[in-house]
Amino acid sequence: MTRYIGAPTSRVDGFAKVTGAAKYAAEFDAPGLAYGGVATSTIAKGRILRIDCEAALRVAGVIEVFTHENRPPLPDDDEAYKDATSPEGAPFRPLFDDRIMFDRQPIALVVAETSEIARFAASLIVVDYESEPHRTDMFRDLAAAIPLKAPSDSSQDAQFTPPKTRGRPDEALAAATTRHAGDYFVPIEHHNPMELFASTVVYEGDGRLTVYDKTQGVQNVQQYLCKVFEMRPEDLRVVSPFVGGAFGSGLRPQFQVMLAVLAARALRRSVRVALTRQQMYVLGYRPAMRQSVELGANADGTLAAIAHDALTITSTYEDFYRQETAWSGLLYKCANAKYAHRLARLDLPTPCDMRAPSAPTALFALESAMDELAVALEIDPLELRLRCYSDRDQNNDRPFSSKALRECYRQGAEAFGWEKRNREPRSMRDDGELIGWGMATGMWEALQMPIAVRIALGANGHAEVACATSDIGTGTYTIMAQVAADMLGSPLDSVSVKLGDSSLPQSPVEGGSWIAASVANGIATTAGAIRAELLRLAKRMPDSPFATAADSEVALVDGKLVTTGEPSHSALIADIMRHSGVDRVEQEKATEPRDDAARAHNTHSAIFVEVRVDEQLGVIRVTRVVSAIAAGRILNAKTAKSQISGSVVWGIGMALHEETLIDHRFGRIMNANIAEYHVPVNADIRDIDVIFVEEAHDANPLGIKGVGEIGVVGVAAAIANAVYNATGKRVRDLPITLDKLRL
Structure with missing residues (x-):
């Protein structure tokens, strides 16, 4: 009998995708379909004094313009707008009132016979504002940042708030033989999936709706819409068979789906609302953060103390945060540790989860600091990590269900040739280029x-397998089959396989x-x-x-x-x-998952990177990456490798390219497009070698951990460490651009 689990199997949906048979949210048709164009604000904070839609309404083909002044009744209760992924606070409600809370906030929906007419008419809407002073700079008023408290029990907040202090970190730092302290900065980053966010709402003759939406959770969207519009689930079906990338941006229902349903119900006809690339920059993002890491080491290279402080941003109306400080307690043995996390509330949209939320950013700081400590101790960075290796989750004092990280280090180093590394900066050269080798550890959750x-x-x-889950491009169709x-x-x-349908x-x-x-x-x-x-x-x-x-x-x-x-x-x-x-x-x-709270469940990785830096221009190229992954049983060696390779590309973008730039005078994103928001392209990517380390995992019957996000964690730190090895310049502010090297 052929065994399929673990085999390198091509995607069962691949043919549909490459031939165009796979339909996405903006590709479903309906008789009499109308199109919505969204008008957005031009200020970052204030009120709408007057909104003039007359010019838009005079355009031939315009059906209606919805604003806060004439939209159908909506609930006046924050709970009605919360979904399964909502953070604490009051969710954003489009077209609810005259308040402006961030730049490019949706303020009107033009519905027309074609998308071109709708978008043009939206540009004709004239708005008078009463502006208020805004704050979009996280460093402008640090005293106003809100501290997050360590959990007093095992409540839900414990997942994201800083761990409790261990030991006596201040005394241990003071007594440490070698110390390192540094501040590390990661800017706002945006997801930029290929598929734009869109919703096609098909109005059925009896008032029922079928909603084709770009989402990572059809039932989450269904529940949200049913609450907002007071509909029964049997009258509102949400479908999303294919998703052209999301990476966390599709976890929450986005505003275009609510606007499309609002218009379809009001007009009693089918409506599609598709956002522009620029408008997608208000849907959420990886929050900017500054992290301060202080490490103290004993004479033998073991850790005496860790102090990790994070400052991240959120909106003024919701408190979004993730765990930026706890990862060291899962990776490195240290009896003395303290953590702190503060939130800066800004006049920006609420951040959201972005691939492996908190881990790539936290480990950029931690793994860069570990590399700097290795330099100060004059020992190999890999050797330092082995000396500090932890067999227990120290934050909760529990063992790991499995942790094959040592084997990741061994196999990754062997495949990369790490033993040939010269730790002296600027010591490896080739044809006018400085060569640098760096490494870092990665870690993510296994849930x-x-x-x-x-x-x-x-x-x-013939067997039909059905579940309402989504396939966001990761290969879910294939592994289910x-x-x-x-x-x-x-x-x-x-x-x-049937998936992506709320009726499943x-x-x-x-x-x-x-x-x-x-x-x-x-x-x-x-x-x-x-x-x-x-x-x-x-x-x-x-x-x-x-x-x-x-x-x-x-x-x-x-x-x-x-x-x-x-x-x-x-x-x-x-x-x-x-x-x-x-x-x-x-x-x-x-x-249901097994009750195994007595153990920590995580995936692990070791990343080894080679960079080449042009000594004259400072241009950085990542020429070789080895990523060794321990993630339990691998269901599909082919699609899993693709997942890790794609994540490595994302890590290269994080390290060298990606940065959302805000003009704080106006509170406006300046590069809200993929021409000026830089991401890696084919020419930026060279050799990526993925190694799956065998690992037994008994927390579930099939021994699976998942590989979607572990591949990005640690990559940016490994690149930064390689850049230091090549140039002798330590860059703690991402992205690492040639102006920061100053060779």
Whole structure:
């Protein structure tokens, strides 16, 4: 029997994507479809005194203009606008009132017969404002930053607030043989997925709605819209079969979906609202942060003390924050540690999760600081990490379910040739270029969430697997098909997958790298129920070889039900169904994660990087990366490698390219486009070698951890450390651009 789990399998949805058969949110059609164009504010804070839509309404083809003055009634309750991912505070409500809370805030929706007319008419809306002083500079008033308190118990806040102090860090720092202190800065970064955010709302004849939305969670969007518009879930279906990238920007329902539904209900016709690239810059972002890290080392190179302080930004109306300071307690053994985290409230949209939220930024600071400490101690950076290795989660004093990080270090270093590194800066050269080698550690969470899966197995051997989860480009369609094929004993091409539909069995949003573990184990649970039902039917057959067999003693193999102890005792699934008078067996089961809170669950990585720096121009090229990953059982070696390679590219962008620039005089983003917001292109990417380190993980039946985000963590730090090795210049302010090197 062919085994599919772990095999390097091509995407089952690949043909649909490359031929254009895969439809995205803005590609679904409907009779009489109207189009919405969004008008946005030109100030960062204040009130709308007057909004004049007359010129827009006079444009031929314009159907209606919605503003806060004439929009249909909406709830006056913050709770109605909260979704499963909302932070504390009052969510933004588009077109709710005359208040302006950030630049380019949506203030009107023009609905017209074509998208071109709608967008043009939106540009004709004239607005008079009463401006108020705004603050978009996180450093302008540091005294106003809000401190986050360490948790007093195991409450939900403990996930993101700083850990409790361990030991006596101040005394330990004072007594340390070697000390290092540094401030590290990461700017605002935006997701910039290829697919623009859009929603197509199909107005059914009886008032029901089908909403095609770009989202990472169709049921989350459905629940949000039902609350806002006081609709029943059976009257509002959300569909998102394909997503052209999201990386966290699609976790929350974005404002275009609410505006599209508002217009469709008011006009009783189908409406599409698609945002421009510029408008997507108000949908959320990785928050800017300054981190202060102080390390104290003993004479033997072990850590005596750690102090980690983070300042991050949020909006004035919601408190968004993630765990920026706790990662050291998971990576490095240190009896004395203290942490602090403050929030600067700015007149900007609320930040949101961006691939591996908090880990790439926190570990840029921590892993850069560890490299600087290694330089001060005059020892190899890898050796320092091995001396400080921790076998326990010190923040919560618990062991890891598995931690193969030592093997990541060993295999990654061997593949890279790390033993040949010269630690003296500017010592490696080639043809006018300075060569630098750097490394860093990566770490992310390994989570599983509650989920439900339905499987229908037909007498012809075809299986349909259904779950409301999303595929945001990570290969969820494919791994679902692989796991189902193995569990049902079917060929891969006999399995079809349905997902991205709110009417399907329950699923969380796709984020946090938890969907692979969640849905795969969910499929295993439901496949077990299918097997049990077939066994029940098989026992009714005359002279059944399964008369005394237990569930645990049978398996589905090559279209048959077989006893595992005696493979000759078997029956074709088709014969079992025919004898029972059924043409399909269907089961839907919910799967809960195992209760394993006594252990920490994480993925780990070791990243080794080579850079070449033009000594005359300061231009930096990343020429070689080795990323060794320990992430439990790998479901698909091909798509998993693609995930890690893509994450490495993202890390290169974080280190060398990406930066959202704000003109604080106006509170406006200056480079809200992908011409001036720089991201890596093909010419920036050279060799990326991905190694999957074998690792047993028993926290779930299939041993899965997930690989969506671990690949980006630590990459920026490894590049910064390599740049130092090449040039002798330590850059603590991302991105590392040639002007900061000053060679």
